[in-house]
Amino acid sequence: xxxxxxxxxxxxxxxxxxxxxxxxxxxxxxxxxxxxxxxxxxxxxxxxxxxxxxxxxxxxxxxxxxxxxxxxxxxxxxxxxxxxxxxxxxxxxxxxxxxxxxxxxxxxxxxxxxxxxxxxxxxxxxxxxxxxxxxxxxxxxxxxxxxxxxxxxxxxxxxxxxxxxxxxxxxxxxxxxxxxxxxxxxxxxxxxxxxxxxxxxxxxxxxxx
Amino acid sequence: xxxxxxxxxxxxxxxxxxxxxxxxxxxxxxxxxxxxxxxxxxxxxxxxxxxxxxxxxxxxxxxxxxxxxxxxxxxxxxxxxxxxxxxxxxxxxxxxxxxxxxxxxxxxxxxxxxxxxxxxxxxxxxxxxxxxxxxxxxxxxxxxxxxxxxxxxxxxxxxxxxxxxxxxxxxxxxxxxxxxxxxxxxxxxxxxxxxxxxxxxxxxxxxxx
Amino acid sequence: xxxxxxxxxxxxxxxxxxxxxxxxxxxxxxxxxxxxxxxxxxxxxxxxxxxxxxxxxxxxxxxxxxxxxxxxxxxxxxxxxxxxxxxxxxxxxxxxxxxxxxxxxxxxxxxxxxxxxxxxxxxxxxxxxxxxxxxxxxxxxxxxxxxxxxxxxxxxxxxxxxxxxxxxxxxxxxxxxxxxxxxxxxxxxxxxxxxxxxxxxxxxxxxxx
Amino acid sequence: xxxxxxxxxxxxxxxxxxxxxxxxxxxxxxxxxxxxxxxxxxxxxxxxxxxxxxxxxxxxxxxxxxxxxxxxxxxxxxxxxxxxxxxxxxxxxxxxxxxxxxxxxxxxxxxxxxxxxxxxxxxxxxxxxxxxxxxxxxxxxxxxxxxxxxxxxxxxxxxxxxxxxxxxxxxxxxxxxxxxxxxxxxxxxxxxxxxxxxxxxxxxxxxxx
DNA sequence: GATTAATCGAGACGGTACGTCATGTCTTAGC
DNA sequence: GCTAAGACATGACGTACCGTCTCGATTAATC
Numbered sequence: 001x002x003x004x005x006x007x008x009x010x011x012x013x014x015x016x017x018x019x020x021x022x023x024x025x026x027x028x029x030x031x032x033x034x035x036x037x038x039x040x041x042x043x044x045x046x047x048x049x050x051x052x053x054x055x056x057x058x059x060x061x062x063x064x065x066x067x068x069x070x071x072x073x074x075x076x077x078x079x080x081x082x083x084x085x086x087x088x089x090x091x092x093x094x095x096x097x098x099x100x101x102x103x104x105x106x107x108x109x110x111x112x113x114x115x116x117x118x119x120x121x122x123x124x125x126x127x128x129x130x131x132x133x134x135x136x137x138x139x140x141x142x143x144x145x146x147x148x149x150x151x152x153x154x155x156x157x158x159x160x161x162x163x164x165x166x167x168x169x170x171x172x173x174x175x176x177x178x179x180x181x182x183x184x185x186x187x188x189x190x191x192x193x194x195x196x197x198x199x200x201x202x203x204x205x206x207x208x209x
Numbered sequence: 210x211x212x213x214x215x216x217x218x219x220x221x222x223x224x225x226x227x228x229x230x231x232x233x234x235x236x237x238x239x240x241x242x243x244x245x246x247x248x249x250x251x252x253x254x255x256x257x258x259x260x261x262x263x264x265x266x267x268x269x270x271x272x273x274x275x276x277x278x279x280x281x282x283x284x285x286x287x288x289x290x291x292x293x294x295x296x297x298x299x300x301x302x303x304x305x306x307x308x309x310x311x312x313x314x315x316x317x318x319x320x321x322x323x324x325x326x327x328x329x330x331x332x333x334x335x336x337x338x339x340x341x342x343x344x345x346x347x348x349x350x351x352x353x354x355x356x357x358x359x360x361x362x363x364x365x366x367x368x369x370x371x372x373x374x375x376x377x378x379x380x381x382x383x384x385x386x387x388x389x390x391x392x393x394x395x396x397x398x399x400x401x402x403x404x405x406x407x408x409x410x411x412x413x414x415x416x417x418x
Numbered sequence: 419x420x421x422x423x424x425x426x427x428x429x430x431x432x433x434x435x436x437x438x439x440x441x442x443x444x445x446x447x448x449x450x451x452x453x454x455x456x457x458x459x460x461x462x463x464x465x466x467x468x469x470x471x472x473x474x475x476x477x478x479x480x481x482x483x484x485x486x487x488x489x490x491x492x493x494x495x496x497x498x499x500x501x502x503x504x505x506x507x508x509x510x511x512x513x514x515x516x517x518x519x520x521x522x523x524x525x526x527x528x529x530x531x532x533x534x535x536x537x538x539x540x541x542x543x544x545x546x547x548x549x550x551x552x553x554x555x556x557x558x559x560x561x562x563x564x565x566x567x568x569x570x571x572x573x574x575x576x577x578x579x580x581x582x583x584x585x586x587x588x589x590x591x592x593x594x595x596x597x598x599x600x601x602x603x604x605x606x607x608x609x610x611x612x613x614x615x616x617x618x619x620x621x622x623x624x625x626x627x
Numbered sequence: 628x629x630x631x632x633x634x635x636x637x638x639x640x641x642x643x644x645x646x647x648x649x650x651x652x653x654x655x656x657x658x659x660x661x662x663x664x665x666x667x668x669x670x671x672x673x674x675x676x677x678x679x680x681x682x683x684x685x686x687x688x689x690x691x692x693x694x695x696x697x698x699x700x701x702x703x704x705x706x707x708x709x710x711x712x713x714x715x716x717x718x719x720x721x722x723x724x725x726x727x728x729x730x731x732x733x734x735x736x737x738x739x740x741x742x743x744x745x746x747x748x749x750x751x752x753x754x755x756x757x758x759x760x761x762x763x764x765x766x767x768x769x770x771x772x773x774x775x776x777x778x779x780x781x782x783x784x785x786x787x788x789x790x791x792x793x794x795x796x797x798x799x800x801x802x803x804x805x806x807x808x809x810x811x812x813x814x815x816x817x818x819x820x821x822x823x824x825x826x827x828x829x830x831x832x833x834x835x836x
Numbered sequence: 837g838a839t840t841a842a843t844c845g846a847g848a849c850g851g852t853a854c855g856t857c858a859t860g861t862c863t864t865a866g867c
Numbered sequence: 868g869c870t871a872a873g874a875c876a877t878g879a880c881g882t883a884c885c886g887t888c889t890c891g892a893t894t895a896a897t898c
Contacts, residue, residue, distance in 0.1 A: 012873030013863040019875080037327045042853065051876045056855065087405065113382055114323035118244040123384060131385055142404075151404050158386065159376075159395045160404050166376030167368075173322055173382070175332060176340055177367060186368045194403025195351075195360050195369050196296065221842025222894045228844075249884060260845045265886065430847030431889040437849075455745045458879065469850040474881065531800055532741035536662045541802060549803055570820070576804065577794075577813045585786075585793030591740055591800070593750060594758055595785065604786045609818060611779070642869070667858060678871045683860065 015058075022048035023055055027069035032104050036111035039066060063115050067125045070108050086145025091188045093138060094164060098179045101172045110173060135161050163191050224267070231257035232264055236278035241313050245320035248275060272324055276334045279317050295354025300397045302347060303373060307388045310381045319382060344370050372400050433476070440466035441473055445487035450522050454529035457484060481533050485543045488526050504563025509606045511556060512582060516597045519590045528591060553579050581609050642685075649675035650682055654696035659731050663738035666693060690742055694752045697735050713772025718815045720765060721791060725806045728799045737800060762788050790818050 026047035030039045041062050045052045059065040083089055101109065109130065116123035138161050145151035167187055171179055235256035239248045250271050254261045268274045292298055310318065318339065325332035347370050354360035376396055380388055444465035448457045459480050463470045477483040501507055519527065527548065534541035556579050563569035585605055589597055653674035657666045668689050672679045686692045710716055728736065736757065743750035765788050772778035778787075794814055798806055 009865085011865075011871075013875075015874065016863095035327050040853065041855085045876095049876095051878090052855080053857085053877085054875060057874075061855085110326045114326040117319045117323040117382070118246045127383060127385055131383055149406060152402075152406055155404060156395050156399065159392065159399050162376035162379060162386075163372060163396060163400050163404070166379035167371035168375075169379050169382075170371060170375035173326070173378075174336060174340055176336055177371075183368065186365050187372060190365065190368050191372050191400055192403055192405045193361070194401055194405075195364060195372070196401040196403075197358060197361055198403075198407050220840075220896070222844075223842085223896095225844070225894095250886085251884065254845095258845090260847080261886080262846085262888085263844065266843085270886080271884095427891085429845070429891075431849075433848065434889095453745050459881085460879065463850095467850090469852090470881085471851080471883085472849060475848075479881080528744045532744040535737045535741040535800070536664045545801060545803055549801055574813050574817065577810065577817050580794035580797060580804075581790060581814060581818050584795070584797035585789035587800075588789060588793035588796050591744070591796075592754060592758055594754055595789075601786065604783050605790060608783065608786050609790050611820075646870080668860080669858065672871095676871090678873080679860080680862085680872085681870065684869085688860080689858095 016054075019048070019050050019054055020058070023050055023058075023065065024069040024072045026050075027065045028073050028108075031066050031069065031111055032107055035107070036066065036115055041065070063119045063122050066115075067112060067122050070112060071125065071129045082144070086141055086148065086150045087188065087192055089141050090138070090145075090164065090192075091184065093141065094168060094184050094188060095181055097134070097165065098168055098181070098184050101168065102179050106172060113169075113173065134165070138165070164188070225263075228257065228259050228263055229267070232259055232267075232274065233278040233281045235259075236274045237282050237317070240275050240278065240320055241316055244316070245275065245324050250274070272328045272331045275324070276321060276331050279321060280334065280338050282317075291353070295350055295357065295359045296397065296401055298350050299347070299354075299373065299401075300393065302350065303377060303393050303397060304390055306343070306374065307377055307390070307393050310377065311388050315381055322378075322382065343374070347374070373397070434472075437466070437468050437472055438476070441468055441476075441483065442487040442490045444468075445483045446491050446526075449484050449487065449529055450525055453525070454484065454533055459483070481537045481540050484533075485530060485540050488530060489543060489547045500562070504559055504566065504568045505606065505610055507559050508556070508563075508582065508610075509602065511559065512586060512602050512606060513599055515552070515583065516586055516599070516602050519586065520597050524590060531587075531591065552583070556583070582606075643681075646675065646677050646681055647685070650677055650685075650692065651696040651699045653677075654692045655700050655735070658693050658696065658738055659734055662734070663693065663742050668692070690746045690749045693742075694739060694749050697739060698752065698756050700735075709771070713768055713775065713777045714815065714819050716768050717765070717772075717791065717819075718811065720768065721795060721811050721815060722808055724761070724792065725795055725808070725811050728795065729806050733799060740796075740800065761792070765792070791815070 023044060026044045027039065030043060030047065039062060041052055041055055044050075044062075044065065045055055055065060059068065081089055081092060083092075100106065109126075112122055112126050112130075116126050135158075139157050142151060142155060142157050142160055146153055146155055164187075168179065168184070171177055171183070177183065232253060235253045236248065239252060239256065248271065250261055250264055253259075253274065254264055264274060268277065290298055290301060292301075309315065318335075321331055321335050321339075325335050344367075348366055351360060351364060351366050351369055355362055355364055373396075377388065377393070380386055380392070386392065441462060444462045445457065448461060448465065457480060459470055459473055462468075462483065463473055473483060477486065499507055499510060501510075518524065527544075530540055530544050530548075534544050553576075557575050560569060560573060560575050560578055564571055564573060582605075586597065586602070589595055589601070595601065650671060653671045654666065657670060657674065666689065668679055668682055671677075671692065672682055682692060686695065708716055708719060710719075727733065736753075739749055739753050739757075743753050762785075766784050769778060769782060769784050769787055773780055773782055791814075795806065795811070798804055798810070804810065
């Protein structure tokens, strides 16, 4: 998001890496403590011991700094695991996400999603660096499940990911109900098994309840 | 000191209903065209041919006006239908929502969700007047499906609703992928049937494990 | 210099006379104490207990406020007198000016002259409200002197005024030499010896040296 | 630490005379075209194809560069002439000055006078290099006139110079009236009539007193 | 019909943050 | 040791909204 002139040989005084880091750290702290709307470039500059001009030299506006700050601070978070059971692995991943969203990153992401409704660059950054990354972590699990025969062979991976993770983000954003482990478990259960009475084997449930 | 002493009969010039409507309409138009952050009370007043004081006399701040504007303009519910098939009815409802979210109300709701991340009153209004209303429309469908044996008898209604509708909102908010009818159909299919290979039916797992 | 819409009936909250005066007083104090270049709108606002917006609502920029401040504070200053002797009256007026220029108004006027080199509006205000006013005070004295036969009958009033007062301003601006009473006296003497009808009767010096 | 240790042989890359000239030329052009206040070091550097650091290495601030630029470009003195008539010579000199002040140097000098109200160094440079030089050109003319008996023997040279030239600068600075040749002639006439030994022609005061 | 009281429009007010700009200092690499 | 390039801290600029506040003018219901 920050500028880069790509001019072969760099001329002049090089950009201060120290300042850059101080700015991103300050922006992150502020976002966390007061929320996006209340973050101020003036305050970021003050906290980072940096001039406003330096911030505006490298980022076009507040949203860009804050977004960069987020991307900088949230890289390798939710790991893979392979317990041999896709459902268990997916549940673990979903719990992991719910946990992250419940913590400091949650406020961060909620704020960015909010901002992304107005600012296309934030939206793009969010999609590219957060959403795409998370989805990329889930696809292998689903594929593995399909290969092993745990999951339906005709799955649409993207739709499946939406079905599993969409509800989690939705709850975070609306606060309609809490993001408890119990919720995650029920969600996994419902989506994995399906809401419908299984079409499956004749005789199994044909006789009603 | 209170605006209305509740003495039965109001005295003085009554509130201008015309002004009220003009304000809400102007707020709605603005929100739609420029997004929440860019809406200004000054502009609402100008468009509505109304003074700022009149706005602030009746609403505490920008968010309240815009929220009211939304509530005023989104009474028309997405009706029920009962075709006898719960899945079909739910799909219809989901398609209906997707259609609404794709239109002007979509921008409206997205803006309010964004604002609600910061403003608890907007969050509350949104939950109460939009989210609760939508969920209330879905519950009977699910119950009917359970009673008829189309849907699992042990459904957690709230989780089911999240599973069905959460992904739709999530896509709208992130723009990760479009809200097409095809997506709705696949989503319904995946959630209704479940992602997992059914425990039941013979033949499906012919190769054993 | 400040705005005036001249819209017959005034609407809305009337301009705060108190704020206006506080601004002009603050601007004047500042100009006096730190000089034009160091005057800051921010500081004027702070001193006057007024918001910057209020200043910019009524004046287009710093120069305008300071100029207005000057005009406000320097109206009726150097009086007329008629002692019966034009030379004496003019000398008194010149001493008066020299005295004023040596005091707080001197810094003020020097600053405005400086600013007027760049800002045409300041130049105009200065010409209209200071220079024209001063010249208007001198013309009657010169005319009186002409009528009484103390001064040459073919005087060009404007040139005479320039000849008498130009050197005073010039010394103030360059600081080349001090504005003492002695200087004024010598200046009057030198210039008057020419403005005055020559004492020399015919024959007095006709024969040269 | 001092820039030149005076150790006889200078070490390192010598100062670029080309850069120096380019800077002064650029400064002069800028001052002329936009006025002192609008001149920026940044722009000087850009025009001169020079870095800001180079400017600040050799001049303490903007005023110094501009002043130097002026001094560099205004060496060509306004020569003397001796026609045998002091009045004629002085008039020629005054016309010469008026002409100079009406041209590019006029803007230059006006800008420096303006700046000198705030910056003592500019004031000093102006006095030393411009004002003193001009006065030095006039004194011999006045002395010659006194010796020849054209001018009063008791002249105060400094006051006389102020009386002759002060009005010219004053008109230039205020723009109260134009610096025409006609003005110069009338000014000379008015002031000379007093500086000069009265011709005391017969008939002038025919009516006696 | 006059009085009363709350509304309305207009728009000025103190504040706060914005994003821009110029200053004068500094840091680097290259000549 | 000088140079060009350009990043840096500082601090004022002028703008835009915020939410509050006076005004004089409306507008009904009550007297």
